[in-house]
Amino acid sequence: MRKLYLHLYAFPCELCTGPVVVATTAVRENAISLETDIRQVGSICISCGHSPSPAIPPKRVRYLPPAEWQPAWTIAYVEARNRATDSAKERRSATA
Numbered sequence: 001m002r003k004l005y006l007h008l009y010a011f012p013c014e015l016c017t018g019p020v021v022v023a024t025t026a027v028r029e030n031a032i033s034l035e036t037d038i039r040q041v042g043s044i045c046i047s048c049g050h051s052p053s054p055a056i057p058p059k060r061v062r063y064l065p066p067a068e069w070q071p072a073w074t075i076a077y078v079e080a081r082n083r084a085t086d087s088a089k090e091r092r093s094a095t096a
């Protein structure tokens, strides 16, 4: 059964040393499959609000255990995320 997982990790903020929390999602088609469709949801320092670039590899990362999203949330979440991604791609291709 296809499931969506939320992954969280944290590292010190470059501005205030508070915790920057990063969220990604990934899909597993079944219990033994590798995760696919891995996407970064966002990153923000929960102390000062700084949002570091995801391109900068963080130091001293603490990984939290992945959590399965609830199926009712999964469908609505994936659909909303795909719509947002598609519209961002359309905007980028329109400006290229």
Ligand SMILES: [Zn+2]
Residues within 6 Å of the ligand: 013, 014, 015, 016, 017, 018, 045, 046, 047, 048, 049, 050
């Ligand atoms: Zn900070």
